[in-house]
Amino acid sequence: MATSTRHDLPVASPQERKDQFEKQVAHLMDRLYGTALRLARNPDDAEDVVAETISNAWKKLDQLDDCAHMEGWLFRILHRTFISQWRRRQCRQDKEVELEPESGDDRFSLFEKLHQPFLLWWGAPEKEFINTLLQEDIGKAIDHLPDAYRVAIVLVEVEGYSYEEASRLLGLPLGTIRSRISRGRCRLQKALWQQAHDAGLANCCSQPPGTRGGDV
Amino acid sequence: MTESWISCEEVVERLVDYLHQELDNHTSAEIERHLERCHDCFSRAEFERRLRERIARSGQQEAPERLRRRIREMIDHF
Numbered sequence: 001m002a003t004s005t006r007h008d009l010p011v012a013s014p015q016e017r018k019d020q021f022e023k024q025v026a027h028l029m030d031r032l033y034g035t036a037l038r039l040a041r042n043p044d045d046a047e048d049v050v051a052e053t054i055s056n057a058w059k060k061l062d063q064l065d066d067c068a069h070m071e072g073w074l075f076r077i078l079h080r081t082f083i084s085q086w087r088r089r090q091c092r093q094d095k096e097v098e099l100e101p102e103s104g105d106d107r108f109s110l111f112e113k114l115h116q117p118f119l120l121w122w123g124a125p126e127k128e129f130i131n132t133l134l135q136e137d138i139g140k141a142i143d144h145l146p147d148a149y150r151v152a153i154v155l156v157e158v159e160g161y162s163y164e165e166a167s168r169l170l171g172l173p174l175g176t177i178r179s180r181i182s183r184g185r186c187r188l189q190k191a192l193w194q195q196a197h198d199a200g201l202a203n204c205c206s207q208p209p210g211t212r213g214g215d216v
Numbered sequence: 217m218t219e220s221w222i223s224c225e226e227v228v229e230r231l232v233d234y235l236h237q238e239l240d241n242h243t244s245a246e247i248e249r250h251l252e253r254c255h256d257c258f259s260r261a262e263f264e265r266r267l268r269e270r271i272a273r274s275g276q277q278e279a280p281e282r283l284r285r286r287i288r289e290m291i292d293h294f
Contacts, residue, residue: 018291018294022288025287025291029283030276030277030279031275031276032279033278033280034274034276034279035275038274038275043280047282047283047286050287051287054287054290054291055290058291110263115256115263117256124259126259127263127266130263130266130270138270138271138273139274139277153271154275156236157268157271158274159275160272162238163238178233178238182232185232189267
């Protein structure tokens with residue numbers, strides 16, 4: 001019954017198995033690299049994360065019970081690969097995020113900067129702002145987040161993990177994940193606002209940053 | 217039967233968790249009811265939802281050809 005819908009790798013010959021693995025990896029390569037780049041922040045490190053992920057995945061391929069689950073399985077390996085590298089790095093570096101006090105940036109809201117009451121959503125400046133955002137601006141804003149916020153944001157906002165899954169992956173309490181997502185989102189919005197303002201794109205808002213709650 | 221009404225402040229406070237589907241069914245339903253009748257909170261939720269979609273797309277990036285080559289060579293040696 002259930003086995004008839006399974007896509008087992010072991011039924012294939014070793015070469016077929018390898019070809020199948022290569023094909024699936026090639027198909028997912030842009031997303032694997034994109035996620036690794038958001039996590040690692042620079043192309044060289046991202047490429048190393050992807051390469052280590054593929055190597056780890058091949059070693060563990062027998063543990064994959066159904067080829068249809070390959071995508072989720074590969075991404076979990078990628079996250080674990082990055083996180084173990086990241087933890088090693090954190091041990092050598094400071095723990096600034098844990099010790100960082102709450103600031104005005106943690107309450108920043110782009111919507112509050114842009115929204116004008118009485119305008120309907122489809123004619124509103126906040127919609128205009130979203131439409132003018134470039135994908136590279138968003139990437140840049142994520143890259144500028146402190147490590148701990150960035151990793152939580154990538155897992156939850158980019159990869160769609162639940163708070164509980166992110167908590168398990170990172171080995172952190174649920175409350176810490178919730179707080180990092182909330183603060184990370186505010187900081188991300190602040191960075192987007194700053195970028196838009198620097199590029200002269202935030203002219204739909206009449207006041208400069210720092211004058212309507214939160215400071216730059 | 218009494219119906220509890222959630223305030224705008226409470227919606228703002230819980231909006232991110234709501235968008236991530238991290239709230240219990242009862243609270244989510246209360247927020248949905250609020251969004252149906254509060255224009256400002258609806259606009260805020262719509263903005264946060266669209267921004268979230270844009271952020272999610274940032275995980276897609278064209279992999280460089282040298283990485284694809286490196287991975288192909290690696291798999292050849294497995």
